Amino acid sequence: MKNIQTSRRDFLKASGLTTFGLALGISGFTKDASLKKITPAVLKLEINPFIIIDTAGNITLVNPRPDMGQGSTQAVPSLLAEELEVNLEKVLIIQSDGKEKYGSQVSGGSSSVRELWLPIRKAGAAAREMLTVTAAKRWNVPVTECHAEDGAVFHKASGKSLTYGELADDASKLEIPSDPKLKDPKDFKIIGKYNKRLDVPDRVTGKAVYGIDVDVPGMVYASIVHSPAIHGKIVSIDDSEAKKIKDVLQVIKTERTMPHRTSEAVAVIATNWWAAVKGKKALVVKWDNGNFEKTVDTAGYFAETYEAAKKQGINYEEKGDFTAKYAAAKEKLETQYETPFLAHAPIEPENAVAHVKDDGSVEIWAPVQGPDWTIRDVCAYMKIKPEQVKVNVTLLGGAFGRKAYHDFVLEACHISKEIKKPVKVIWTREDDITQGPYRPGMLSHMQGFVEDGKITGYHHHAIGESILGQVFKGLKEDEADSWIGEEISTGNTKYHFAAASKVSWTHVKTDIPIVWWRSVYASNFGWGQECFIDELAHLAKKDPLKARLEILPDERFRKVLETLAEKAGWDEKLAKGTGKGLAVFKSFNSISACCITVSRKDQGVKIDKVVSVIDCGYYVNPDNVKAQTEGNIVMGLTAAIKDGITFTNGACNQSNYHQYNIMRLNEMPAIEIHIVDSGSAPGGVGEPGLPPVAPALGNAVFAATGKRMRKLPFDIANLG
Amino acid sequence: MAAYNLSVNGKKVKVDVEPDMPLLWVVRDFAGLKGTKFGCGMALCGACTVHVNGQPARSCQTPVSSIGKNDKITTIEGIGDGKLSIIQKAWIEEQVPQCGYCQSGQIMSAVALLKSNASPTDADIDSAMSGNLCRCGTYDRIRKAIHRAAAEMKVSEAGIGKM
Numbered sequence: 001m002k003n004i005q006t007s008r009r010d011f012l013k014a015s016g017l018t019t020f021g022l023a024l025g026i027s028g029f030t031k032d033a034s035l036k037k038i039t040p041a042v043l044k045l046e047i048n049p050f051i052i053i054d055t056a057g058n059i060t061l062v063n064p065r066p067d068m069g070q071g072s073t074q075a076v077p078s079l080l081a082e083e084l085e086v087n088l089e090k091v092l093i094i095q096s097d098g099k100e101k102y103g104s105q106v107s108g109g110s111s112s113v114r115e116l117w118l119p120i121r122k123a124g125a126a127a128r129e130m131l132t133v134t135a136a137k138r139w140n141v142p143v144t145e146c147h148a149e150d151g152a153v154f155h156k157a158s159g160k161s162l163t164y165g166e167l168a169d170d171a172s173k174l175e176i177p178s179d180p181k182l183k184d185p186k187d188f189k190i191i192g193k194y195n196k197r198l199d200v201p202d203r204v205t206g207k208a209v210y211g212i213d214v215d216v217p218g219m220v221y222a223s224i225v226h227s228p229a230i231h232g233k234i235v236s237i238d239d240s241e242a243k244k245i246k247d248v249l250q251v252i253k254t255e256r257t258m259p260h261r262t263s264e265a266v267a268v269i270a271t272n273w274w275a276a277v278k279g280k281k282a283l284v285v286k287w288d289n290g291n292f293e294k295t296v297d298t299a300g301y302f303a304e305t306y307e308a309a310k311k312q313g314i315n316y317e318e319k320g321d322f323t324a325k326y327a328a329a330k331e332k333l334e335t336q337y338e339t340p341f342l343a344h345a346p347i348e349p350e351n352a353v354a355h356v357k358d359d360g361s362v363e364i365w366a367p368v369q370g371p372d373w374t375i376r377d378v379c380a381y382m383k384i385k386p387e388q389v390k391v392n393v394t395l396l397g398g399a400f401g402r403k404a405y406h407d408f409v410l411e412a413c414h415i416s417k418e419i420k421k422p423v424k425v426i427w428t429r430e431d432d433i434t435q436g437p438y439r440p441g442m443l444s445h446m447q448g449f450v451e452d453g454k455i456t457g458y459h460h461h462a463i464g465e466s467i468l469g470q471v472f473k474g475l476k477e478d479e480a481d482s483w484i485g486e487e488i489s490t491g492n493t494k495y496h497f498a499a500a501s502k503v504s505w506t507h508v509k510t511d512i513p514i515v516w517w518r519s520v521y522a523s524n525f526g527w528g529q530e531c532f533i534d535e536l537a538h539l540a541k542k543d544p545l546k547a548r549l550e551i552l553p554d555e556r557f558r559k560v561l562e563t564l565a566e567k568a569g570w571d572e573k574l575a576k577g578t579g580k581g582l583a584v585f586k587s588f589n590s591i592s593a594c595c596i597t598v599s600r601k602d603q604g605v606k607i608d609k610v611v612s613v614i615d616c617g618y619y620v621n622p623d624n625v626k627a628q629t630e631g632n633i634v635m636g637l638t639a640a641i642k643d644g645i646t647f648t649n650g651a652c653n654q655s656n657y658h659q660y661n662i663m664r665l666n667e668m669p670a671i672e673i674h675i676v677d678s679g680s681a682p683g684g685v686g687e688p689g690l691p692p693v694a695p696a697l698g699n700a701v702f703a704a705t706g707k708r709m710r711k712l713p714f715d716i717a718n719l720g
Numbered sequence: 721m722a723a724y725n726l727s728v729n730g731k732k733v734k735v736d737v738e739p740d741m742p743l744l745w746v747v748r749d750f751a752g753l754k755g756t757k758f759g760c761g762m763a764l765c766g767a768c769t770v771h772v773n774g775q776p777a778r779s780c781q782t783p784v785s786s787i788g789k790n791d792k793i794t795t796i797e798g799i800g801d802g803k804l805s806i807i808q809k810a811w812i813e814e815q816v817p818q819c820g821y822c823q824s825g826q827i828m829s830a831v832a833l834l835k836s837n838a839s840p841t842d843a844d845i846d847s848a849m850s851g852n853l854c855r856c857g858t859y860d861r862i863r864k865a866i867h868r869a870a871a872e873m874k875v876s877e878a879g880i881g882k883m
Contacts, residue, residue: 069819069856196815201804203820204811206755206796210821213754246721246738274745275738277761347759347767347855348821397757397821398855429760623815627861631818634857657764657853665859666846 045172047127049101050080050120057165059086059151064096064105064120065112066369068346068396068403069631070686071624072112073199078620079116082190083124083183085148086164089198098371098391106370108404108516110588110684113620117682118182125180127171134171135162185618185679194623211367211394212351212426219353219422220249222415223276225266225285226256226435229296229650230513232287234264241282242268247275251283252418257381257410258437258513259471267415273426280428293650295511298341298441304508305463309336309445313461313504314478316485320500322447322459329449329457333535337446337528338711339694340644342439342517343660348397349432354412355422361388362413363422367396369404377406382413400635401516405437405471433660434652438645439517440465440510444528449499450540455533455551456499460488462525463506465514480505488525492586494554495533512647518635519687522587526691527698527712530583534699535708544699545570545582560584560591560615560676567674568595568611575599578608581699583692588684590616592629594636594692596669596700604717605704607637607669607697612689614673617680626673629689633671636693638663641716724784727791728753729798739785743777744768746784747795755796755824759853766852769825770795776832778851796824799831806876807831810869818856826852830866839870 043055052060061080065072073093081088096102104115128148135153136143139160146155154161185191202208227233239251247270254267268279294300326332352366362382368374371391378389396403412425427435442464449457462484469475486492489503517523537547545565552558561584565571570580577600584593592614598605610633619625642661646653654660673689697716698709707719726733728751735750747753747770756779759767763778770779771794772787787793799805804812807830817823826849833840833848840848845866854862 067819069817069821071818196812200812200815200817200820201808203817204808204823204827205800205804206753206824208820209754210757212758213748215749272737272741272745272749274741278740345855346819346821347765347853348757348819349759396819398819400855426758429762429765627815627818627858630860631857634859635855656762657760658762662853662855663857663859664850664853665862666850668859668863671860 045168050123051127053168057163060092064102065107068399074197075620078190079120080124083121086151095393098375105372110686114682129180130171130174131167134167210397214365221273221276222267222425223280229289229292232289235286238284242279245279247271248279289650296650298646301510305443308463308506313506314480316503318502322500322502325500332449334447337444339524341441344400344402346398350408350427352409352412353424354416356417363390365392400518405515430655437513437515440514442524446532448536453540455536458497459502461504519690522691526585530695531698564593564613579703583695585691587688590683590688592688594696596696598700609670611672615676615678616683618682629673632689636690640694728793743782744779766825769828807869810865814861814865816861822854
């Protein structure tokens with residue numbers, strides 16, 4: 001083990017941290033010197049963009065999804081190794097560098113396995129086929145008599161075998177088969193099986209390399225003063241005290257470039273980051289916030305959303321004449337559900353090393369979710385071509401969507417260009433909490449009615465700022481945010497309302513920067529949808545599970561809910577002062593349901609237990625599905641009962657973990673996770689467990705106390 | 721600037737830094753031990769936890785000038801005597817880390833707990849570990865790994881001393 005670790009370190013050093021993970025059984029893959037020492041005149045052969053086999057038999061798999069903790073370092077290579085017939089432990093895994101040949105490389109949208117399920121397996125199967133054909137030719141036997149296993153091709157009848165290394169040279173000369181035969185899932189040896197993640201040992205010994213750990217020769221450090229109102233303009237800079245700080249080199253004007261807008265900023269450059277932070281504190285910057293004191297303000301924003309709830313929105317869909325039927329309905333409800341702005345707050349703050357070289361080329365070392373997007377953004381910002389950008393993706397110390405927004409990388413580019421040195425930018429926690437981008441705060445305006453004890457009418461009016469609109473392309477006056485529509489329409493929720501239903505949208509803008517946050521809008525609108533269905537169930541005097549099953553014809557949804565009911569003991573009698581609540585939501589093509597048990601305690605409740613069920617179709621590692629769902633429970637509960645982000649007159653009211661609390665170990669309830677094996681196409685795993693958590697809690701609180709929570713976050717110790 | 725002779729993981733480290741520089745940045749950027757992490761800068765998250773004379777300390781709030789000449793600093797790199805310790809093995813068995821960024825601090829807090837209490841109850845774990853945040857939400861596995869390590873220590877000849 002020791003030797004392996006040593007060689008891995010050397011390897012990381014040699015390759016400039018472009019790689020991480022599983023350099024097991026190989027020494028110095030890209031370091032020419034050590035490579036020559038071990039295997040002279042070795043030939044590296046790219047069988048296809050994802051598989052490199054050298055003539056010494058070393059196998060390298062390229063992972064096109066950065067690992068932010070979701071397990072892509074295991075999941076993606078597993079898809080490849082399964083089809084290639086190699087043992088994961090013998091394989092070097094490197095992170096893709098954003099180059100076009102690897103296709104989309106963004107870890108986001110819970111996409112790694114579901115999007116790569118076929119292409120990466122095909123890449124592995126194609127390579128296996130090429131190697132097998134090569135062996136058959138060499139032995140002059142029919143290819144059908146040969147099989148691949150554990151990094152070699154075998155001819156059973158003659159007892160011959162050749163390793164992939166011995167075959168790689170000739171195999172690489174073949175055409176890559178476009179439609180190789182994939183394994184039958186019943187023959188899977190890796191996919192769907194419990195396997196320990198091989199990246200874990202480095203993560204418990206301090207050896208794993210995150211963005212913040214990168215050092216490059218000649219590097220200096222920067223700390224940045226950002227505009228408190230996000231987009232304010234600099235009136236004056238007094239850097240006289242800052243420059244007196246020992247080790248501070250210079251103070252420069254810089255800028256923070258978000259996808260939709262560039263803001264002014266000031267950077268303090270020093271030979272160490274502590275000095276840069278001291279310089280930042282000593283710097284006096286006066287800002288002109290202009291109108292941003294009004295437009296970067298959460299109370300004002302939410303007031304507008306509640307106003308919008310009084311009017312009709314733009315319809316995503318309408319089945320039956322909802323408006324008329326709602327007006328005529330006898331048993332009906334109308335209410336609003338609010339979710340706050342939230343920071344991602346990964347424990348590793350935003351950071352990046354950039355080196356803008358004399359020839360204009362740029363090298364980046366950073367914890368980014370999408371190396372291909374990073375190249376795109378750096379090219380657009382620096383006005384250079386993709387071949388002039390090299391991106392070295394490190395491990396990510398948490399991301400949750402934040403590190404697919406590259407403002408911090410572009411800051412490092414700007415500063416490096418100005419000072420003509422490689423620079424490491426590290427945001428303080430205060431930068432992270434006060435600057436965003438955030439999950440947007442949203443409002444669900446809900447209307448519904450029941451007839452003869454059944455929920456038959458439903459309207460979900462989604463109101464708020466649009467990520468598509470603000471971050472990407474703007475939304476036309478009459479255009480609805482399509483991402484939200486996909487999430488909350490009946491095509492996704494699968495609820496069938498016999499009388500009438502409507503799903504609509506109103507856009508309310510803000511200058512608070514927003515972006516996706518774990519599970520994106522599902523984390524907002526799952527709250528309104530699932531609590532309101534619960535309210536309608538009570539209006540219909542029905543058990544909330546039975547009321548849902550009555551309007552959910554979809555077999556997969558039913559199976560998930562029935563499994564949840566069984567595992568959580570839904571029908572068991574509860575002690576007085578105890579209540580259970582449930583919720584179900586489909587996101588990223590996976591269905592997850594959650595049941596939470598709470599009991600009354602003083603002025604509030606205590607969370608006793610959380611049971612979560614997920615149907616994510618085919619999956620790679622059941623333990624990782626559970627781990628991700630555990631994480632979703634914790635993040636979902638945190639979003640429900642801890643702190644939201646609020647801005648008042650252009651200033652954030654939270655700054656660090658004492659004001660933006662996240663759940664701690666002593667607050668953990670008992671948790672239980674169950675996977676429904678549906679054998680469906682792979683769905684997402686990293687996010688779908690989150691959306692049902694908050695509404696299950698809200699519904700449990702109602703069951704235990706009769707108090708209906710409609711605004712997140714709420715204080716469970718004091719329900720008011 | 722002042723010169724400090726520190727003992728880090730049993731090795732002498734000489735640094736020339738400002739007296740108010742937190743031990744965190746001394747360890748990371750001057751001693752080159754990157755396993756200790758920055759999270760909040762206010763001792764709120766525990767990612768920077770190291771041991772000073774065996775006691776857990778938040779290195780982001782520990783000025784290097786407060787470290788005495790005879791004080792022994794231990795970081796995640798100094799745990800386990802060059803091998804995986806019982807507690808690190810327990811972390812692997814339970815597959816605790818997701819992103820892993822906070823886990824150096826978690827492990828340092830857990831080692832300190834087990835050194836002072838070989839059979840911690842859930843309540844003991846709550847009080848020792850609640851200063852360490854994990855945004856990935858690995859708390860349930862951390863608790864299991866601590867119980868596992870405690871059980872392993874009882875049957876291991878190495879015992880707590882080698883942890």
